[in-house]
Amino acid sequence: MAAYIVRRILQAIVVMLTVALIAFSLFRFVGDPILALVGQDTTLEEQAELRKELGLTDPVVVQFARFVGNVARGELGISYGQRRPVIDMFKERLPATLELSLLSAVLAIGIGIPMGIYSGLHRDGWLSRVFQTVSLVGISLPPFLVGILLIYLFAVFIGVLPSQGRGDTVQLGWWSTGLLTWSGIKSLILPAITLGLFQMTLIMRLVRSEMLEVLRTDYIKFARARGLKNRVVNFGHALKNTLVPVITVTGLQVGSIVAFAVITETVFQWPGLGFLFLQSVQTVDIPVMAAYLVFVAAFFVIINLIVDLLYYVIDPRLRLDRTTSSDHGG
Amino acid sequence: MSIKGRFTRTSGLGLVLAAGLAMAAASPAEAKTFKWAFQGDPVSMDPYTINETLTLGFIGNIYESLIRRRKDLSIEPALAESWETVKPDVWRFHLRKNVKFHDGTPFTAKDVVFSWKRTLSQGSDVKTFVSGIKDIKVLDDHTIDIVTAGPRPIFTSEIPFWYIMSEDWAKKNKAVEVGKLTTEAENYANRHANGTGPFILKSREPGVKTVVVPNPNWWDKATHNITEGILTPIKSPATRVAALLSGELDMMYPAPTQDVNRIKGTKGLAMLEGPEARTIFLGFDLQRDELLYSNIKGKNPLKDVRVRKAMYQALDMNAIKKKVMRGNSWPAALLIAPQINGFKKELNTRFAYDPKASKKLLAAAGYPNGFEIVLDCPNDRYVNDEAICLAASAMLAKVGVKVKVNAQTKAKHFGKIKREDTSFYLLGWTPSTFDVHNVFYNNVKTRPAYLPKGVEPQPGQGQWNCGIYSNTEVDKLIELVANEIDPAKRQGMISKMMTIHKNEIGHIPLHQQPLSWAKKASIDLFQSPDNTFQLRWVTVK
Numbered sequence: 001m002a003a004y005i006v007r008r009i010l011q012a013i014v015v016m017l018t019v020a021l022i023a024f025s026l027f028r029f030v031g032d033p034i035l036a037l038v039g040q041d042t043t044l045e046e047q048a049e050l051r052k053e054l055g056l057t058d059p060v061v062v063q064f065a066r067f068v069g070n071v072a073r074g075e076l077g078i079s080y081g082q083r084r085p086v087i088d089m090f091k092e093r094l095p096a097t098l099e100l101s102l103l104s105a106v107l108a109i110g111i112g113i114p115m116g117i118y119s120g121l122h123r124d125g126w127l128s129r130v131f132q133t134v135s136l137v138g139i140s141l142p143p144f145l146v147g148i149l150l151i152y153l154f155a156v157f158i159g160v161l162p163s164q165g166r167g168d169t170v171q172l173g174w175w176s177t178g179l180l181t182w183s184g185i186k187s188l189i190l191p192a193i194t195l196g197l198f199q200m201t202l203i204m205r206l207v208r209s210e211m212l213e214v215l216r217t218d219y220i221k222f223a224r225a226r227g228l229k230n231r232v233v234n235f236g237h238a239l240k241n242t243l244v245p246v247i248t249v250t251g252l253q254v255g256s257i258v259a260f261a262v263i264t265e266t267v268f269q270w271p272g273l274g275f276l277f278l279q280s281v282q283t284v285d286i287p288v289m290a291a292y293l294v295f296v297a298a299f300f301v302i303i304n305l306i307v308d309l310l311y312y313v314i315d316p317r318l319r320l321d322r323t324t325s326s327d328h329g330g
Numbered sequence: 331m332s333i334k335g336r337f338t339r340t341s342g343l344g345l346v347l348a349a350g351l352a353m354a355a356a357s358p359a360e361a362k363t364f365k366w367a368f369q370g371d372p373v374s375m376d377p378y379t380i381n382e383t384l385t386l387g388f389i390g391n392i393y394e395s396l397i398r399r400r401k402d403l404s405i406e407p408a409l410a411e412s413w414e415t416v417k418p419d420v421w422r423f424h425l426r427k428n429v430k431f432h433d434g435t436p437f438t439a440k441d442v443v444f445s446w447k448r449t450l451s452q453g454s455d456v457k458t459f460v461s462g463i464k465d466i467k468v469l470d471d472h473t474i475d476i477v478t479a480g481p482r483p484i485f486t487s488e489i490p491f492w493y494i495m496s497e498d499w500a501k502k503n504k505a506v507e508v509g510k511l512t513t514e515a516e517n518y519a520n521r522h523a524n525g526t527g528p529f530i531l532k533s534r535e536p537g538v539k540t541v542v543v544p545n546p547n548w549w550d551k552a553t554h555n556i557t558e559g560i561l562t563p564i565k566s567p568a569t570r571v572a573a574l575l576s577g578e579l580d581m582m583y584p585a586p587t588q589d590v591n592r593i594k595g596t597k598g599l600a601m602l603e604g605p606e607a608r609t610i611f612l613g614f615d616l617q618r619d620e621l622l623y624s625n626i627k628g629k630n631p632l633k634d635v636r637v638r639k640a641m642y643q644a645l646d647m648n649a650i651k652k653k654v655m656r657g658n659s660w661p662a663a664l665l666i667a668p669q670i671n672g673f674k675k676e677l678n679t680r681f682a683y684d685p686k687a688s689k690k691l692l693a694a695a696g697y698p699n700g701f702e703i704v705l706d707c708p709n710d711r712y713v714n715d716e717a718i719c720l721a722a723s724a725m726l727a728k729v730g731v732k733v734k735v736n737a738q739t740k741a742k743h744f745g746k747i748k749r750e751d752t753s754f755y756l757l758g759w760t761p762s763t764f765d766v767h768n769v770f771y772n773n774v775k776t777r778p779a780y781l782p783k784g785v786e787p788q789p790g791q792g793q794w795n796c797g798i799y800s801n802t803e804v805d806k807l808i809e810l811v812a813n814e815i816d817p818a819k820r821q822g823m824i825s826k827m828m829t830i831h832k833n834e835i836g837h838i839p840l841h842q843q844p845l846s847w848a849k850k851a852s853i854d855l856f857q858s859p860d861n862t863f864q865l866r867w868v869t870v871k
């Protein structure tokens with residue numbers, strides 16, 4: 001197990017270095033950072049001086065090596081856009097993104113799995129059909145549209161929820177939370193639904209089809225033949241066996257909730273990392289872009305690691321494979 | 331543990347209001363909180379970090395300069411009570427007495443000298459404001475002599491955005507120089523401010539929320555009635571509109587063109603759509619012997635003034651005004667707007683829209699079947715920029731010039747044209763001095779690399795002259811205009827250089843674009859053509 005984790009971590013480092021290198025070679029196509037840094041009257045000489053000072057005239061490989069060296073020392077540089085250390089900005093923005101992502105994930109899993117189980121067990125019930133229809137909407141509408149529709153419905157027409165921002169926050173050490181104030185919670189609702197909707201429908205559909213699959217298998221039939229209660233068969237046997245693929249997909253989806261909160265955060269002016277990233281692309285704020293991409297890569301790698309470890313917990317076959325090489329899986 | 335922000339009560343109020351939608355007029359009497367949104371956020375609170383309208387405009391609520399602009403953009407005394415020229419190159423400024431910075435330290439001559447030195451420090455982007463200053467001599471605490479490099483009639487129009495900082499405060503907080511991007515630490519002045527202006531910076535969360543409160547000790551009489559101002563940047567246009575419609579905002583800008591009619595039609599809301607002092611124009615590659623992006627090989631059709639005139643006369647600016655700008659633009663024949671010093675109404679008549687004449691001119695120049703060319707265009711910088719380029723392309727196609735529009739984000743567009751990697755481009759310009767000289771110096775004067783031998787360039791001349799228009803006589807006139815003190819003589823030179831440039835079709839001026847501000851009808855405010863938004867002119871009813 002320990003060797004396995006070490007191996008995964010080494011792989012992770014290679015993945016992250018690759019991501020960083022690709023990112024760095026892409027930055028050249030985003031535009032000229034200098035033009036976002038100066039006004040229209042700044043002379044070409046001053047611009048050239050600034051370009052040199054920031055090391056932007058060096059070859060990509062040199063810039064990349066310098067970046068990796070700085071990150072290894074814990075220095076992420078100064079943001080071109082806000083003139084502050086990137087690390088401070090990340091600390092400030094991270095709580096907003098994580099709280100939003102966490103609530104979206106809870107919504108997606110907490111609602112998606114029961115809905116999936118229900119429509120798997122009662123595939124012809126009218127409620128299942130309603131779920132199917134809703135999930136079709138959720139899976140086909142792009143998040144920015146869902147967000148705008150929710151804003152117009154709940155902020156403009158009904159007027160019960162704020163259209164943008166994070167509301168009041170409470171500072172707990174360096175962590176700012178919106179979960180402890182009424183306005184913070186209200187502000188969280190619409191973005192969380194927007195961000196979680198797609199994942200929710202995806203999980204629901206996945207659980208449903210897995211359930212239908214498993215319920216057809218022989219061991220379920222045998223279980224029923226043994227006279228076990230429906231509840232035990234459905235949840236103890238069927239559900240547990242559907243969970244491996246569900247966990248894989250859910251895990252990856254949690255990663256993408258964080259990584260792709262960009263759009264939702266922009267629609268709701270949510271002060272999180274994704275929004276910061278989008279702004280940094282528009283202003284060619286290379287230190288922020290670089291740090292964000294590395295952060296997202298790291299996040300995905302960690303999520304994948306956790307998912308792999310969860311397999312061990314849920315699927316006894318994996319544990320058995322290591323100890324005995326006998327064929328229990330059948 | 332501390333509760334940040336003060337949204338609670340007002341947003342609770344917002345709920346009640348939004349429920350009844352557009353019952354905004356029923357706001358309470360006591361707290362005059364004014365909330366507004368822009369699509370971006372000021373880069374920094376340090377007045378020397380970047381020469382950008384939004385940032386400098388916002389900081390202008392907190393910091394002040396020696397001279398400020400009135401509503402009509404003419405200048406009036408601010409931190410200087412009066413001034414006179416002792417010699418053509420020496421300006422004597424009498425500084426206002428009993429003015430205090432927000433931290434209580436008095437404003438004196440040493441702060442002006444300090445601000446000058448700080449403006450020249452390495453990380454500063456506003457050196458151009460003080461490029462005319464050769465020396466500052468302190469006569470006493472409230473009198474200074476500013477020595478300029480030669481006679482400089484435009485000096486007073488160069489410094490309204492040059493804000494004065496406190497020497498003591500900067501020294502105390504280790505912000506004596508402007509912050510650099512290569513140091514790991516943040517400059518104190520980046521998120522803190524200490525000016526003499528009508529508002530005090532209360533809190534600053536970059537990209538999220540910035541709060542200002544009135545300065546009770548301001549030297550001038552306050553003309554506003556707000557007790558608190560909250561700026562929230564909102565990037566997404568649809569969200570910005572929604573936040574205004576739901577009553578969460580008192581004002582926002584820019585309003586997206588497609589939502590303007592909706593806002594106008596909503597009870598309790600209003601639009602302000604005055605002209606901006608920015609002129610949008612097209613430029614040509616007039617330098618290369620063969621265009622980079624054209625099907626004509628071996629020669630450059632744009633070098634022929636008949637071709638340029640043909641392209642000019644093929645553009646129907648009234649159609650662009652009606653269809654693309656929805657009636658909201660001011661077609662232009664000069665590179666400067668009517669608000670800019672040097673403007674001459676008689677010269678501001680466009681060559682008539684006349685496709686037949688265009689075809690004749692093209693045939694006479696040897697291109698009866700026209701030619702192909704690529705137009706470089708930004709798609710996120712000016713009002714409807716890409717749509718204007720596409721409309722122009724369709725109009726030029728009618729006379730045979732096939733224009734392919736290369737529209738891209740501003741970070742890429744400006745970089746591309748600035749390194750002369752273009753044949754035909756769109757650009758917009760507001761002179762930061764509100765004087766014609768700035769426009770011609772940057773966009774029309776020959777770039778140093780293309781000057782004949784022996785001609786000494788001035789720093790930065792022609793740096794936005796991306797297609798290298800070059801006319802020795804115009805270059806000479808630009809230099810004369812910079813130094814001429816006599817207003818009548820100066821206007822004569824200005825008219826002359828503008829006429830030459832116009833007749834040579836050095837560029838094709840298109841129009842002035844509208845500012846597009848949306849507000850609650852219950853708010854009184856002033857829309858300045860320089861697109862700065864000043865809280866001192868806001869009244870909440």
